[in-house]
Amino acid sequence: EPEVTQTPSHQVTQMGQEVILRCVPISNHLYFYWYRQILGQKVEFLVSFYNNEISEKSEIFDDQFSVERPDGSNFTLKIRSTKLEDSAMYFCASSELIRAKNIQYFGAGTRLSVL
Amino acid sequence: LAKTTQPISMDSYEGQEVNITCSHNNIATNDYITWYQQFPSQGPRFIIQGYKTKVTNEVASLFIPADRKSSTLSLPRVSLSDTAVYYCLVGDSGAGSYQLTFGKGTKLSVIP
Numbered sequence: 001e002p003e004v005t006q007t008p009s010h011q012v013t014q015m016g017q018e019v020i021l022r023c024v025p026i027s028n029h030l031y032f033y034w035y036r037q038i039l040g041q042k043v044e045f046l047v048s049f050y051n052n053e054i055s056e057k058s059e060i061f062d063d064q065f066s067v068e069r070p071d072g073s074n075f076t077l078k079i080r081s082t083k084l085e086d087s088a089m090y091f092c093a094s095s096e097l098i099r100a101k102n103i104q105y106f107g108a109g110t111r112l113s114v115l
Numbered sequence: 116l117a118k119t120t121q122p123i124s125m126d127s128y129e130g131q132e133v134n135i136t137c138s139h140n141n142i143a144t145n146d147y148i149t150w151y152q153q154f155p156s157q158g159p160r161f162i163i164q165g166y167k168t169k170v171t172n173e174v175a176s177l178f179i180p181a182d183r184k185s186s187t188l189s190l191p192r193v194s195l196s197d198t199a200v201y202y203c204l205v206g207d208s209g210a211g212s213y214q215l216t217f218g219k220g221t222k223l224s225v226i227p
Contacts, residue, residue, distance in 0.1 A: 004158075031213055043159060043202075045214040056214055091158040095213070101147055102206070102213055106158030 002026045004107035006092050012113045013082055021077045021110045023092030032075045033093040033104060034067065036060070043091065049075065082114045119203045124222040133190045135221050137203030140184050148179060148186045151202045153220070159202065163188070190223075198225045 005024045013019050025032050034046040047057040049067055064086075066078045075094075079086055089111050093104040120138040127133045139148070147166055151159040163170055165177040165186070176189040190197055200220040 033214070035215075042219060043153075043215075043217040045216065048213050058214070089156065093158070093215075101164060102215075103149065103161050103164060104215055105161060109156070109158050111156070 002105075004092055004094055004105050006090075006107035006110050008110060009108065010111045010113070012115065015084060015114055016081050018078065018080050019082060019112065021079070021090050021092075021112070023075045023077075023107055024073050025075055025092065025094030026105055027073070029094035029096050029105075031055075031095045031104075032067075032069070033095075034077045035091045035093065035106075036088045037091065037109075038088045046077075079112075082112075084114050087112055087114045119205055119218055121201075121203050121218065121221045123219065124224070126224045126226060127193055128226050129194055130192050133193050133197070133223060133225075135188045135190075135201055135203075135223070136185055137188070138185045139203070139205045142183050142205050146183075146205050148177065148183075149204045149206075150175070150177065150188045151204065151217075153200045153202065159217070162201075193223075193225050195225050195227060197223060199223060 007022045011019055032049045035043050036046055037043045045058050047061045047067055048055045064080050068076050089109040091106050091109045093106045095102055095104045147164055149164040150162045152162050153159045163172055163175050163177045165179050167179050170177045178187045200222050202217050202220040204215055
């Protein structure tokens with residue numbers, strides 16, 4: 001069964017450093033997403049991406065964050081100048097462009113620990 | 116996006132059928148009802164989706180009454196591995212928004 005893969009599974013970084021979280025969406029999917037989940041809290045939407053541009057973003061997704069699809073397979077989330085409160089699980093998801101159904105498939109996540 | 120209400124937690128013994136009901140009183144005509152499952156430290160996993168009446172797949176069944184103001188996820192004969200958080204989501208990607216809005220979900224604990 002096709003799946004979304006994320007690397008690394010765990011990223012440890014010092015406060016103020018930049019991190020790049022990587023995702024390989026399911027190959028025939030056209031929409032890509034990033035979500036985050038702070039320990040013990042809800043899964044929160046960050047951004048959606050289609051046709052090489054951001055289609056939606058939440059208020060969490062400020063100038064500290066950026067996304068990119070550098071080639072035909074990878075989808076990345078860059079977090080600049082990390083803060084302690086950025087520590088969370090970050091999930092990538094992808095979906096086919098099927099309007100009104102929007103079933104999203106999630107990766108296993110990257111645990112980001114900011115020290 | 117329609118607001119959903121579901122129980123915070125449920126306990127069940129192994130082998131029993133578990134029904135988790137979600138209320139969505141202001142569901143819109145174009146909205147689909149989707150359920151996800153999440154294990155600790157893993158991403159949400161799609162379980163089932165429906166629009167009306169009953170949908171069944173190899174994992175679960177989804178019952179939706181005629182007024183569509185609620186839905187019930189049914190897990191037959193649960194095992195310990197079904198211990199997870201279950202999320203009910205209601206939305207219409209046809210309105211242009213593709214983001215999923217997760218609530219707190221229902222934490223199901225299966226007891227041996």
